[in-house]
Amino acid sequence: MYTAATVSKMELSLRNTLTRESDVIGPLDGATFRFYCCGPTVYGPAHIGNLRTFVLQDVFRRFIESLGIETCHVRNITDVDDKTIRESQRSGLSLQEFTQQWQRKFTNDCQALNILPPAHEPSAVAHIADQIRLIERLIDQGHAYQAENGSVYFRISSFKEYGKLSRLKLSGIQKNASDRLVDNDEYDKESWRDFALWKTWKSEDGPNRWESPWGPGRPGWHIECSAMSMHYLGESFDLHSGGIDLIFPHHENEIAQSEAATGKPFAQHWFHIAHLRVNGEKMSKSLGNLYTLDEVVDRGFQPAALRYLLLSGHYRQPLNFTWESLAAAASTLRRILGHAEGVDPELLENAGDTSLETFIFNPVLEALCEDLNTPKALGVLNVGLQGLKALDDGAQQAARRDLARILQMLGLPWQFQKSRTETRVPPEVEALALQREKARIAHKWDEADLLREALLKQGWEVRDEVGGFEINRTEGNV
Ligand SMILES: [Zn+2]
Numbered sequence: 001m002y003t004a005a006t007v008s009k010m011e012l013s014l015r016n017t018l019t020r021e022s023d024v025i026g027p028l029d030g031a032t033f034r035f036y037c038c039g040p041t042v043y044g045p046a047h048i049g050n051l052r053t054f055v056l057q058d059v060f061r062r063f064i065e066s067l068g069i070e071t072c073h074v075r076n077i078t079d080v081d082d083k084t085i086r087e088s089q090r091s092g093l094s095l096q097e098f099t100q101q102w103q104r105k106f107t108n109d110c111q112a113l114n115i116l117p118p119a120h121e122p123s124a125v126a127h128i129a130d131q132i133r134l135i136e137r138l139i140d141q142g143h144a145y146q147a148e149n150g151s152v153y154f155r156i157s158s159f160k161e162y163g164k165l166s167r168l169k170l171s172g173i174q175k176n177a178s179d180r181l182v183d184n185d186e187y188d189k190e191s192w193r194d195f196a197l198w199k200t201w202k203s204e205d206g207p208n209r210w211e212s213p214w215g216p217g218r219p220g221w222h223i224e225c226s227a228m229s230m231h232y233l234g235e236s237f238d239l240h241s242g243g244i245d246l247i248f249p250h251h252e253n254e255i256a257q258s259e260a261a262t263g264k265p266f267a268q269h270w271f272h273i274a275h276l277r278v279n280g281e282k283m284s285k286s287l288g289n290l291y292t293l294d295e296v297v298d299r300g301f302q303p304a305a306l307r308y309l310l311l312s313g314h315y316r317q318p319l320n321f322t323w324e325s326l327a328a329a330a331s332t333l334r335r336i337l338g339h340a341e342g343v344d345p346e347l348l349e350n351a352g353d354t355s356l357e358t359f360i361f362n363p364v365l366e367a368l369c370e371d372l373n374t375p376k377a378l379g380v381l382n383v384g385l386q387g388l389k390a391l392d393d394g395a396q397q398a399a400r401r402d403l404a405r406i407l408q409m410l411g412l413p414w415q416f417q418k419s420r421t422e423t424r425v426p427p428e429v430e431a432l433a434l435q436r437e438k439a440r441i442a443h444k445w446d447e448a449d450l451l452r453e454a455l456l457k458q459g460w461e462v463r464d465e466v467g468g469f470e471i472n473r474t475e476g477n478v
Helices: 048-066 082-091 095-112 125-140 221-233 244-262 293-298 303-311 323-340 345-350 357-369 374-386 393-410 427-441 445-457
Strands: 013-016 021-024 032-037 070-075 144-146 152-154 194-200 217-219 237-243 267-273 276-278 319-321 460-465 468-473
Touching: 013 267, 032 048, 032 221, 048 070, 048 237, 048 267, 048 276, 048 293, 048 303, 048 393, 070 221, 082 095, 095 293, 095 427, 125 144, 125 152, 125 194, 125 217, 125 221, 125 244, 152 244, 194 221, 194 244, 217 221, 221 237, 221 244, 237 244, 244 267, 293 303, 303 319, 303 323, 303 374, 319 323, 323 374, 323 393, 357 374, 357 393, 374 393, 427 445, 427 460, 427 468, 445 460
Parallel strands: 032 070, 032 237, 237 267, 276 319
Antiparallel strands: 013 021, 144 152, 152 194, 194 217, 460 468
């Protein structure tokens, strides 16, 4: 928490996707700024485009906290939906085993990128009862109905404001009853119809079924986020965020379900982060350009360099990723961190207002206050640092302290790591370790021992921990 007087006088003005206007960010209840970010769907590793969203949300949070605003940040884990069920079946693991391994991976990526953990990180599976209750409320008020196929759908025609976030034109409502429903979690704007809140069990769902008043089945993806955000933040809260691709249908549907059920405004402010492109193209599996953090690290880059690159574009504009731009980001960050050398982080706690805040600090803050303009903030920071050498020693020390505070605000490190301390576990090693864990849980000790030896031969040691295990490189193999 930063306490300098100049900081608390400033306000963040942020563009609201819902109104297309700028809002001054502050808590509705005058105490805590409550915000919800749609978390990862844990069916594979996050790609760097997903990570752009989480890094920008992290800067948003760090920045408003630095303005003296208390926050309550909720980011969920989507561990049941069309994709997690389909991919867990393919992998042969249970839905829980499958999603937990990817959740662990996501947590590691966030740590490497210095993304602060949210105050609450709920699992959708753990909140199915909340989702059922919300669907019951919608049915009671005529906003939802069970169709002949057994699934429950949201009745779009019952919510007059449907389309207000994505500015969807509601002409040409499907008249034919069989065309009226959509079961997929994801679909495009042309295919909008009554969407599924509760999906009745089908054989392809395998063992993944939960009891409900409408028979066994599972929730739709959209209802999960409405139920979890209301559970932790109340029926009306400050801000809801996600990647721009979530505006439709996910967030549009969340608004419809939530406001129809409660009769109150859902989130006050909607904060969406634009796409990351790669070499000028949309990222996609078929183009082979869906890069992960592991690939970035394997090419010799530190996660902080990726974080810097992701901040070098404005959140509302698409950002183009190339390996050259990442190399340039790494070298600029290295130069900036050269200036921070020798600053004692503990000094920050008592920095007060003795530093040269007008020189480097205020221009950066002003840039961030204008719609979280991170590229401008980095620009004025780099310009400010060019003037550093002309200062006397005392002033230089104060300016470096300002720099350290800025780095903390942006979630950038104090220094580049001298050596790679974190070790990445290859997927085949993780798979073996998981197999061993399964054997251990089933008390198949011989099999578990054999698998432990196989891992040791490959230079990996498994240690059992409460509720799981840890894998580390054996000595001499680091
Ligand atoms: Zn969501």
